[in-house]
Amino acid sequence: MIEIENVTKRYGSQTAVADVSFRCETGTVTGFLGPNGAGKSTTMRILAGLTPATSGRALIDGIPYRSLPNPGRAVGVLLDASAQHPGRTGREVLTLGSMLLGLPRERVVQVLDLVGLDKKAADKRVGNYSLGMRQRLGLAHSLLGNPSTLVLDEPANGLDPEGIFWMRGLLREFADRGGTVLLSSHLLHEVEAVADHLVVIGNGRIAADGSKKELLAGAGTLVRALDPQRLGQALAQQGVKVTPTADGALLVDAEALVVGQAAAASGTVLSELRPADGAGLEALFLQLTATATAAAPAGAVNNAPMEAVR
Structure with a gap:
């Protein structure tokens, strides 16, 4: 252990x-x-x-x-x-x-x-x-x-x-x-x-x-849109956290209903909308590390010697 x-x-x-x-x-x-x-x-x-x-x-x-x-x-x-x-x-x-x-x-x-x-x-x-x-x-x-x-x-x-x-x-x-x-x-x-x-x-x-x-069970909602930037802005205006994935999708920290309503209100066409469980570890990693970066005190770690924080 x-x-x-x-x-x-x-x-x-x-x-x-x-x-x-x-x-x-x-x-x-x-x-x-x-x-x-x-x-x-x-x-x-x-x-x-x-x-x-x-x-x-x-x-x-x-x-x-x-x-x-x-x-x-x-x-x-x-x-x-x-x-x-x-x-x-x-x-x-x-x-x-x-x-x-x-x-x-x-x-x-x-x-x-x-x-x-x-x-x-x-x-x-x-x-x-x-x-x-x-x-x-x-x-x-x-x-x-x-x-x-x-x-x-x-x-x-x-x-x-x-x-x-x-x-x-x-x-x-x-x-x-x-x-x-x-x-x-x-x-x-x-x-x-x-x-x-x-x-x-x-x-x-x-x-x-x-x-x-x-x-991985609590990874949020995965969504793909024809205009992901527009959808991301609509969700952000509602205070919903959005994290882009490497393959162009959005990982959203909200239920599918909230995402669908934001898409309808902004006139954004969706091509995929589902629980993010299947999106796997990459989506979870992006979500968690983005949150950690945003929460870190300014200069607390990123300014440390590079050899010290690998």
């Missing part, structure tokens, strides 16, 4: 994350979502003991990462797949890791096979790896100690569709065997496919925290 309790991180006068709290239950995959600069990476670095929190605490099975007797045997961490020695082979990287963790050399062969790196790839220098190969090596390293918890930041970055599908199955199987996964990703459809629980962060604060089912 992962517990983030009232975590705040400040860099001088700038706040990267503010009073962040959430839990990742054993046997689940938790999708940790937010736009660039929202505070995801800062929170994960605090959890992994790489950045000290200004206040609050981050626990893995009730213990801070730095207090674990052999952290790599309890927690697998992948925060940056590029942070690997380019002059070593993939096999050498994992062999050194196995020696540090006190593992038999056979474990290196097992994880190479698990992530799909064959002998040719394993004996190639990491500097010659593609980004997708580095991600597989990073996942192999995180799994090396046979941990019960995984903390992964953008693990699918650089993977091809087949690799993304493979990773989804890997994480689902890990959780189904009783593991705990905290997964940050910009690939919303993949998170939606694998996650049990969702935590959305915006401007350093939690915007939503709940099961995938309950969060």
Whole structure:
């Protein structure tokens, strides 16, 4: 289990994350979502003991990462797949890791096979790896100690569709065997496919925290119009919150009847009007992060150092 309790991180006068709290239950995959600069990476670095929190605490099975007797045997961490020695082979990287963790050399062969790196790839220098190969090596390293918890930041970055599908199955199987996964990703459809629980962060604060089912069930109304700008203005005049989606639709925080009445009053022709449940995670993400941005105090997070709030 992962517990983030009232975590705040400040860099001088700038706040990267503010009073962040959430839990990742054993046997689940938790999708940790937010736009660039929202505070995801800062929170994960605090959890992994790489950045000290200004206040609050981050626990893995009730213990801070730095207090674990052999952290790599309890927690697998992948925060940056590029942070690997380019002059070593993939096999050498994992062999050194196995020696540090006190593992038999056979474990290196097992994880190479698990992530799909064959002998040719394993004996190639990491500097010659593609980004997708580095991600597989990073996942192999995180799994090396046979941990019960995984903390992964953008693990699918650089993977091809087949690799993304493979990773989804890997994480689902890990959780189904009783593991705990905290997964940050910009690939919303993949998170939606694998996650049990969702935590959305915006401007350093939690915007939503709940099961995938309950969060997606309350996503509002999805509408498409021949003149979406006109409809959006009509709804805004009534004080209704409207969020454009990437494919030209509008996500409206109101019932379909309200949308229909606004369309009729403004003379706007609708081509689609339905509950937004089926619009999925993208619509929810846009709605929640837009709300978090609007609610954030001026300069509270967006002016913090960029390396601090990824």
